[in-house]
Amino acid sequence: MDKITSACFDLTSYQTDYLRPIPIIFNSDFQWDDNMAINNVQWNYSLEVNHDKVSQVREIIQNTCTTEISDEEQKILFNYLQNEKDLLKNCGFTCQRLPSIIEKNKEIAHFLLISICHFDGFEEYLDVFIQSDITQNSLELFAQLFGELKLPLEYITQYINYCIEYCNNIKEKQQQNKLVRYVSIFIQHMLKQKAFALKDVLTNLQAFCIEFSKVGEVSKLFKLVKAQEATTL
Structure with a gap:
């Protein structure tokens, strides 16, 4: 027993040598560019917006598509959007909703269009x-x-021609005469x-007046056209 306890074992003699590949050292010339350009940076306006107000405004805008909103809702909408312009970018007003808003809440549509007239993409709303x-x-x-914005002459001309064409394409006679x-x-x-x-628009306008000559207001339009045509000769 004394011989066993007094024995001295040299563990280093049992170590295993692990073979490792020599690492490849690359010479890198990478340099930081503190003036690196970052393109297409866009600010997230929703970070500055009170989300309670956003929810309330979005709900009102959604309601304007289906029903005439109350005076109280209109007051809230005008107050929020007039005083916090960033809300306009998050209020849910889109080109797709514009026709419905025009029919249910024309004043709201007018207010919204005037409010965003300087935004990029406003032309898409006019195209509606x-x-x-x-x-x-x-x-x-x-x-x-037209009375408040400087609409392009070409666009107004296009809209006049569109109105004439639209009237011509209505099938139901009573509805057609009303719109004419x-x-x-x-x-x-x-x-x-x-x-x-x-x-x-003279050619299309004359054809329109002849086609719907039995409609009272058309005869007044025809006289006005003839009078203005005479002054331009």
Whole structure:
């Protein structure tokens, strides 16, 4: 037993040599560029917006598509969007919703369009007028926008021609005559305001007046066209 306890074992003699490959050393010339350009940086406006207000405004905007909102809701909407412009970018107002809002809440549509008229992409909202149904509300709103914004002459001319074409394509006679009256009044107003060059729509306008000559307002439009045509000769 004494021999066993006094024995001295040299464990180092049992160590195993592990073979490791020699690492490859690369010479790197990488340098930090503190002036590195970062493209397409966009600020997340939602970071600065009160999310309770966003939810409330979005709900009201959604309601404007289906029903006439209350005076209280309108007051809340105007107050929030007038005082916090960042909310406009998050309120849920889209091109797809514009036609419904025009029909249910024309004043809201007018307010929203005027509020975003300087935003990038505003032209897409104007395009809605020449892609959707022509109604009394849409005609009145277009006339309002013309009085407040500098709409391109080409765009106004395109809209006049679109109105004429739209009337021609209505199948139901009573509905057609009703809209023809609205369009005639609208074109008379735009003519008196010199909103477009008569020569650019003269052919279509004359054909429109002949086609719907039995509608009362059309005869007034025809007389106005003839009077203005005479002054331009």
